[in-house]
Amino acid sequence: MDNFILYLREEGSRESTITTYIGIVVQFNKWYEETFGKEIDPAAVSALDIQDYKQYLLHTAKNRTNGRLSPKTINKKIEGLRTYFRFLHEKGLIATNPVEKVKPQKIQNRSDSVRWLDRNEKNYLVRVMNTVSEWKNKEHLMIRNRALVYLMLHAGLRIGEVTNLELNDIDLVKQIIYIQDGKGGKFRRVEMNKDLLIALKQWLEIRPTDKGNNVFISQKGPMTTPGIQSIFKELKAKTKLEDLTPHALRHTFCHDLAQKGVSLSLIADLAGHTDLNTTRIYIRSSEEERRGAVDKLSGER
Structure with a gap:
């Protein structure tokens, strides 16, 4: 995680963004371990696992007021994971980025x-x-x-x-x-x-x-x-x-x-x-x- 923080800083990310991304990774790791009953191995995470997590965010996860997460919030979490796994891929720690092909959640009627x-x-x-x-x-x-x-x-x-x-x-x-x-x-x-x-x-x-x-x-x-x-x-x-x-x-x-x-x-x-x-x-x-x-x-x- 320290190396991920350094990676984000080298890319020019703001400290607030870094804090957000770290939180996103921690939340995903917790979900993975609770779902599969074992410690997470980033190399074993598949695109299907990410899709399952996205479905969890869409239908089960709650925000601070106990309401559903907005599509914008879900997309931010997916983007945070995409960045994290890209970092692992670039460092040679995983073979492929499992988030690469995961599409963002469509945001309809944004103007409303x-x-x-x-x-x-x-x-x-x-x-x-x-x-x-x-x-x-x-x-x-x-x-x-x-x-x-x-x-x-x-x-x-x-x-x-x-x-x-x-x-x-x-x-x-x-x-x-x-x-x-x-x-x-x-x-x-x-x-x-x-x-x-x-x-x-x-x-x-x-x-x-x-x-x-x-x-x-x-x-x-x-x-x-x-x-x-x-x-x-x-x-x-x-x-x-x-x-x-x-x-x-x-x-x-x-x-x-x-x-x-x-x-x-x-x-x-x-x-x-x-x-x-x-x-x-x-x-x-x-x-x-x-x-x-x-x-x-x-x-x-």
Whole structure:
């Protein structure tokens, strides 16, 4: 396992990805040993065993809330195993990769599972982010959290990208944010709009200078992903927006661009998508937008 970790690091995998893949392998090993009643020998694992495991994930395995695993989660587990057995094959420890021909689980109607904020929800969120009393009259918290939220809402950053953002990644003069280590280790740049620029300037003006290089910090030091998730838990309580998550704000950013007529290729560039089909989901209109469209025909002669 130590050699597998080293292999992933040499391939440029992020530490969060490495942790996920290790967990996936451990879970598979446990299933194998419980299913066959013997210690796992990677060289003896067949493609049929992997298919049986996939069926277990589809029909038996549960998530943290005791519900069925989503196709996306199952595909992540299969991809983790594919990487692990590829490592073993490349090192000459197994003859073939048993996961190589296992197909990913088909994800249908992906656009139906994507949630973004509509105009009223977004306006209400912005109002909360600009009301000091909503933050127990602690203006510095409002200013910090507003900048954090605006990075997702107005620049489409992922939660991990916000966590890893450093001071030298922000150019206030050119009004550009540089994402040094996006998903898959990809670099991209995102231009700031006026609202985001003002929010970041206000935060950087009051940000303590003795807490390292991370843009967002708490009293204990650099903010972590759980720390940001805690902020969103508080925001849910304040706004009563049940679907409010960091990724919902990223979806809102992409959806709003699509609704403004921005090309799919440009949205993909700003969001860091490598597949235009990922971006295409934002063309789906909301019920309000569809109703407004057909209402335009009402009364025509």
